[in-house]
Every structure is written in C-alpha cells, then in structure tokens.
Amino acid sequence: MPRPTCSRCRRPLSHCLCALIPRLDSRTRVLILQHPDESGHALNTARLAALGLVNAELLVGETxxxxxxxxxxxxxYSSLLLFPGAQAERPAPQSAEERPLQLIVPDGTWRKARKLLYLNPVLESLPRLCLPEGLTSRYRLRKAPQPGALSTLEAIVETLARLEPERRFDALLRPFEALIDGQIAAMGEQTYQRNHGAGHE
Known part of the structure; x- marks a missing residue:
C-alpha cells in the first residue's frame, strides 16, 4: 500500500518539505521545462524551485x-535559455530600466535536456546564459557528470543571485539540503561514506 503523499511537494507525508519551502519574489521569471522522466524522481529539485519562487512555472513534457x-x-519579458553553448554569456546584474528576463531552464540529464532542445526548435534560437566552470554542487548523493555540474535548483539559485544581486535566494536550498540529509539518514552513514564519501570515485 503506497504511503500517503503530500500533494504539493510530492514527498511522503512523514517527510513533507513544505514547511521549509519559501515563497520568494524575483524580477526574473523562471520557466522550467521538465522531461517527464524527471518528474517522479525522489530528488526532484526543479519542483522545489517552482514551489519556492512566486514568479516561476514548471511545465512537464517533451514537446x-x-x-x-x-x-x-x-x-x-526578454527570454534567455539557461544552457551551455558557444555563444552563451555569463549572468550579469540587471538594472531596473531593462526589460525583465524570462529564464528558460531545461530539466533533465544532459542527454534528455538536449533532446528537449531538439524537440522544441524555438529554444535553439534563444540567446543563452551559462554559469562559469568550477562551481561545486551540494548534491552529495550523485556524482556530477562533469566538474561544475549543478542540480537544476542550484543552477537557478546561482543564476538568479547573479542577475539580481540585491535579493537573496539561498532559502530555496533549505528543502533541497533537508532532502539530501534525509536520503543519507535513510541509507545510513556508513553506507553513505562507503559509496559517496570523500575520496570515493
């Protein structure tokens, strides 16, 4: 029999994260395009971002x-795609005189995110933003596919912090960190250290 689940955060009621999810304003609108395979994951960080930002929306699909x-x-809004590319620029502070940005964020593995771009050609025509290399993910349960790779939530927080440095978005990470701590507790500290601890390759 399935465990009762929170209809908002989609976590089991015994591990509901809603009390930790903020409601933060941003001048930037965030539109997350989530591959369907991601929507059922226990660590669904895109959903946490959409719940924590007033000016955000999550669409699930392939097209x-x-x-x-x-x-x-x-x-x-002026739309930008958050995805690496040859012409991608670094996020920079936006002035109040500029038209607000709409940040389009594909959510999925790199392969699935590229598939979303392929299946929605209009995305390919958008100017791109990408974060600098060398950032460190707090996602301690999964080895990053490449150095500097962040979860969707972390990438959104980092980008918004650079676009709107006058605001604070760190509170978006609280439910994310609680989620990871809960997963580590469930597997046991010894198992975590053996599989994910320092020095593990």
Missing amino acids: FGDALAERLADPA
Missing part, C-alpha cells in the same frame, strides 16, 4: 508547442 510559444511571445 511544449503552444504553451511555450505563448510564454515566449510575452512582450513583458
């Missing part, structure tokens, strides 16, 4: 058609 076109056509 987004009219829903994506409608959001990209909104004249109130």
Whole structure:
C-alpha cells in the first residue's frame, strides 16, 4: 500500500518539505521545462524551485508547442535559455530600466535536456546564459557528470543571485539540503561514506 503523499511537494507525508519551502519574489521569471522522466524522481529539485519562487512555472513534457510559444511571445519579458553553448554569456546584474528576463531552464540529464532542445526548435534560437566552470554542487548523493555540474535548483539559485544581486535566494536550498540529509539518514552513514564519501570515485 503506497504511503500517503503530500500533494504539493510530492514527498511522503512523514517527510513533507513544505514547511521549509519559501515563497520568494524575483524580477526574473523562471520557466522550467521538465522531461517527464524527471518528474517522479525522489530528488526532484526543479519542483522545489517552482514551489519556492512566486514568479516561476514548471511545465512537464517533451514537446511544449503552444504553451511555450505563448510564454515566449510575452512582450513583458526578454527570454534567455539557461544552457551551455558557444555563444552563451555569463549572468550579469540587471538594472531596473531593462526589460525583465524570462529564464528558460531545461530539466533533465544532459542527454534528455538536449533532446528537449531538439524537440522544441524555438529554444535553439534563444540567446543563452551559462554559469562559469568550477562551481561545486551540494548534491552529495550523485556524482556530477562533469566538474561544475549543478542540480537544476542550484543552477537557478546561482543564476538568479547573479542577475539580481540585491535579493537573496539561498532559502530555496533549505528543502533541497533537508532532502539530501534525509536520503543519507535513510541509507545510513556508513553506507553513505562507503559509496559517496570523500575520496570515493
């Protein structure tokens, strides 16, 4: 029999994260495009980002058609894709005089995120932002596919902090860290150290 689950954070009621999820304002709108394979993961960081930001939305699918076109056509925002690329620029502080940004964030493994771009060609035409190399993930349960790789939530927090340095977005990481601590507690400290501890390759 399945355990009762919170309808908001999708965690078991005994491990509900809602009390830790903030409601933060941002001038930047965040639109997360989540591959369906990610939506059922226990560590669904994109959902935490969408719940914690007032000006954020999570769409789940492989092709987004009219829903994506409608959001990209909104004249109130200038849209950028958060994804590496040859012409990608680093996030920089935005002034109040500039049109607010709409940050489009693909959520999935690198392979699935690239597939989202392929299946939604309009994304390929957007200017890109990417974070600098050398950042360290707090995601202690999964080896990063490459140095500097962050979870979706961490990448959003880091990007917003650079776009809007006058605001603080660290509170978005509280449920994420609690989620990881809970997973480590469930597996046991010895198992965690053996499989994920310092020096583990």
